[in-house]
Structures are given as structure tokens and as C-alpha cells.
Amino acid sequence: MKLHSIVKSTLLAAAVISTGLQAKPVYVATTAIVEHPALDAVRDGVKSVLEESGYTGDELKFTYESAQGQPAIAAQIARKMVGDEPDVIVAIATPSAQAAVSVSRNIPVVFSAVTDPIGAKLVQSLKQPGSNVTGLSDMVNVRQHLALIKEFVPNLKTLGVPYNPGEANSVSSVAALKVAAAEMGIKIIESAAPKSADVMIATKQLVGKVDAIYCPIDNTIISAVESVIKVGIDAQIPVFAGDTDTVSRGAVAAVGYNYFDLGRQTGDIVVRILKGEKAGSIDVKMAEGTDLYVNPKMAAKMGIEVPAAVLARATKVIK
Incomplete structure (x- = not known):
């Protein structure tokens, strides 16, 4: 240089x-x-x-x-x-x-x-x-989710699903859920909530028609999931979720990421x-890895108990 x-x-x-x-x-x-x-x-x-x-x-x-x-x-x-x-x-x-x-x-x-x-x-x-x-x-394993719900509700025949039909991810999840549910003899009843303000009404429309409620990984539903939880408590219908964070907010249980x-x-x-x-x-x-969260207190408020087998393998128990 x-x-x-x-x-x-x-x-x-x-x-x-x-x-x-x-x-x-x-x-x-x-x-x-x-x-x-x-x-x-x-x-x-x-x-x-x-x-x-x-x-x-x-x-x-x-x-x-x-x-x-x-x-x-x-x-x-x-x-x-x-x-x-x-x-x-x-x-x-x-x-x-x-x-x-x-x-x-x-x-x-x-x-x-x-x-x-x-x-x-x-x-x-x-x-x-x-x-x-x-x-x-x-993408979640919806068969695994349905199997978990049946452990809590053995006689599950109808499952209510509030969701936003405007979210492509929700449409895909509900479609997969319906296929898996049909194989297990479970009928899916949908209730549309295009925006967060509609979640309470959409959930109330399921009362008297379903044995349990499932909240998929739907951004609209999850953003207002407390409304779903309230309906579940008032109507004594257990509420389950597709994501574990929602269990901390009041859902009975979820297996997810x-x-x-x-x-x-x-x-x-x-x-x-x-x-x-x-x-x-x-x-x-x-995505890799799954956790099982349960919320015994909220289960009791919705009229059910956490099965001993589920409690034994839970990753986290919400106190």
C-alpha cells in the first residue's frame, strides 16, 4: 500500500x-x-x-x-x-x-x-x-384439542366455536376442526364475530345449543375472550382455548404453544x-413444542372438574 x-x-x-x-x-x-x-x-x-x-x-x-x-x-x-x-x-x-x-x-x-x-x-x-x-x-393439532375437551366433557356432542370469518387463519382452523370433529362424532356450531364488540353476542347465541365452547386462535376472539368466559360462567358451559395464554385469562384448559x-x-x-x-x-x-395449561378454579365456576389424569400431566396449573 x-x-x-x-x-x-x-x-x-x-x-x-x-x-x-x-x-x-x-x-x-x-x-x-x-x-x-x-x-x-x-x-x-x-x-x-x-x-x-x-x-x-x-x-x-x-x-x-x-x-x-x-x-x-x-x-x-x-x-x-x-x-x-x-x-x-x-x-x-x-x-x-x-x-x-x-x-x-x-x-x-x-x-x-x-x-x-x-x-x-x-x-x-x-x-x-x-x-x-x-x-x-x-398450525395447531385440532384433533389433540378435541381429545382434551372430551376428557373434560366425555359426552360431548356439540361444540360451539365463536370466530371471525374475516380472518383467514380462523377460517382454516374452523375448517380443520369440523373435519376432525365429524370423525369423532362431534357437531361444530359456529357463531360469527367480525369484530371484538361482537364477541359477547356471538357467544351468547351458542347458549342452549352446545355442550362446550372452543376459542380457536382467532385474534378477534382472543382480544375479547373475557366476554366468552363470562358467558361460560353465567350459562355453566365450559370454555376451552386453542392457546395456553387464554387459560390464564379464564379458559378451563388448552394444549398449545x-x-x-x-x-x-x-x-x-x-x-x-x-x-x-x-x-x-x-x-x-x-412451530415446535406444546404445553398443557389448566385452570381448576375456572373449571369449577363453569360447573366441571379437571380430570385427575389431565391434572397429572399439566405443564402449568393456574392458581
């Missing part, structure tokens, strides 16, 4: 130090359709992995915005995020993921807590999805992209 080049490099380095210039921080923009414990846990799990991977302090810009349950707001947030040009967009839950994917052409989008990525038209394939999109699916762990699994994907991998070359990941 020539002497003047060495001097020039040294002066440049000194200038950077003296002016306090720093490398541009990694920018991860996150958004969710609504704030509730499960989706919040996903966000927190993503951030924890980023920090453990060395993206901390001034080296990380991490933002979060909630669409407050409104798809139109989700679309506005997505457009704003694309304009801000983050390194990666993390979109939590199907409506927010759909909004982000629809407007992002070059910025990598990593979705999480999406039940059916293909049905939601986020990707065409789970293997090597291509384009700038990949993520994590939380730990959403903080799902966030960490999502965070692993984000880190791979930050280190240079293309989003479209990373297979969509299926």
Missing part, C-alpha cells in the same frame, strides 16, 4: 472517531394485528433472540406497532414501515402479515403466528418459498436474514 493511502485511511478513521460517527444500527420493524398476551409474547421472543445474537443498544433499532384489531390500520402500518426501509419487517398474525406482504417488494418480511401461510396467500410453498417472504406457522418460544423461533429466522440469507430461500418453519 502506498504511503499516501495509509495516511488517508488513518485520517479517515480518526475523523470517524472524532465526530462520533457509528455504523448504521440494524433496524427490525415489528407489527401485530392486535395487542394480547400471545402476540405480545411473540414480539418479546423475537427481541430476546436479537439481543442474544449481539444486536443490542445502539446496534439495534427495534420498533413495534399494533393495528388495534383493524385490517385497515394494519395496511397503513405496513405502508409506513416499507417507507421507513427497515432491514426486516416482522409481521405477527395473519392480517398484519397479509398487509406487509402486499406492499413489500424488496424488504424481507418474516411472519409469525400465522396458521395457514399458503391459504393466506403469503407464500406458494412452505419449502423454499421464494420472493422476500418466509416465517413461522402455528408457548408463544414466547414461537417468538424465539421466529427470531432465529430474522437473525439468519440479517446475516445474509435470503428470506425466500429459508423454509417456512412449523
Whole structure:
């Protein structure tokens, strides 16, 4: 290297130090359709992995915005995020993921807590999805859920399901639930709740028609699940859930994912992209791990008991 080049490099380095210039921080923009414990846990799990991977302090810009349950707001947030040009967009839950994917052409989008990525038209394939999109699916084992409910309600014949028909993930879940239920001799009775304010009415419409109520992983229902719980107590109909966080809020039981762990699994994907991998070359990941939560106090309030066999294998018992 020539002497003047060495001097020039040294002066440049000194200038950077003296002016306090720093490398541009990694920018991860996150958004969710609504704030509730499960989706919040996903966000927190993503951030924890980023920090453990060395993206901390001034080296990380991490933002979060909630669409407050409104798809139109989700679309506005997505457009704003694309304009801000983050390194990666993390979109939590199907409506927010759909909004982000629809407007992002070059910025990598990593979705999480999406039940059916293909049905939601986020990707065409789970293997090597291509384009700038990949993520994590939380497709649940509905047969496992039905089997759990039957342990509590052995004579289960009709199961009520409040859900938002406008959420693609809910439509997919209910369709899978109906297939599995038919094989087990259980009739599914649906009740539509297009928005959070409709959840109470939709649940009340099931009273007198069902032996139990099941809340799928539906952002609208979960955001107002206390309304479902109240109806369950008043009508003495046990309420079960598709996610374990809802058991802490009053559901009798659920077998499902730990959403903080799902966030960490999502965070692993984000880190791979930050280190240079293309989003479209990373297979969509299926969520791993299951927990069993039970709430004996709420079971009693709804007129049933937690079976000893269920209690013995519970991962967590809500006191």
C-alpha cells in the first residue's frame, strides 16, 4: 500500500472517531394485528433472540406497532414501515402479515403466528418459498384439542366455536376442526364475530345449543375472550382455548404453544436474514413444542372438574 493511502485511511478513521460517527444500527420493524398476551409474547421472543445474537443498544433499532384489531390500520402500518426501509419487517398474525406482504417488494418480511401461510396467500410453498417472504406457522393439532375437551366433557356432542370469518387463519382452523370433529362424532356450531364488540353476542347465541365452547386462535376472539368466559360462567358451559395464554385469562384448559418460544423461533429466522440469507430461500418453519395449561378454579365456576389424569400431566396449573 502506498504511503499516501495509509495516511488517508488513518485520517479517515480518526475523523470517524472524532465526530462520533457509528455504523448504521440494524433496524427490525415489528407489527401485530392486535395487542394480547400471545402476540405480545411473540414480539418479546423475537427481541430476546436479537439481543442474544449481539444486536443490542445502539446496534439495534427495534420498533413495534399494533393495528388495534383493524385490517385497515394494519395496511397503513405496513405502508409506513416499507417507507421507513427497515432491514426486516416482522409481521405477527395473519392480517398484519397479509398487509406487509402486499406492499413489500424488496424488504424481507418474516411472519409469525400465522396458521395457514399458503391459504393466506403469503407464500406458494412452505419449502423454499421464494420472493422476500418466509416465517413461522402455528398450525395447531385440532384433533389433540378435541381429545382434551372430551376428557373434560366425555359426552360431548356439540361444540360451539365463536370466530371471525374475516380472518383467514380462523377460517382454516374452523375448517380443520369440523373435519376432525365429524370423525369423532362431534357437531361444530359456529357463531360469527367480525369484530371484538361482537364477541359477547356471538357467544351468547351458542347458549342452549352446545355442550362446550372452543376459542380457536382467532385474534378477534382472543382480544375479547373475557366476554366468552363470562358467558361460560353465567350459562355453566365450559370454555376451552386453542392457546395456553387464554387459560390464564379464564379458559378451563388448552394444549398449545408457548408463544414466547414461537417468538424465539421466529427470531432465529430474522437473525439468519440479517446475516445474509435470503428470506425466500429459508423454509417456512412449523412451530415446535406444546404445553398443557389448566385452570381448576375456572373449571369449577363453569360447573366441571379437571380430570385427575389431565391434572397429572399439566405443564402449568393456574392458581
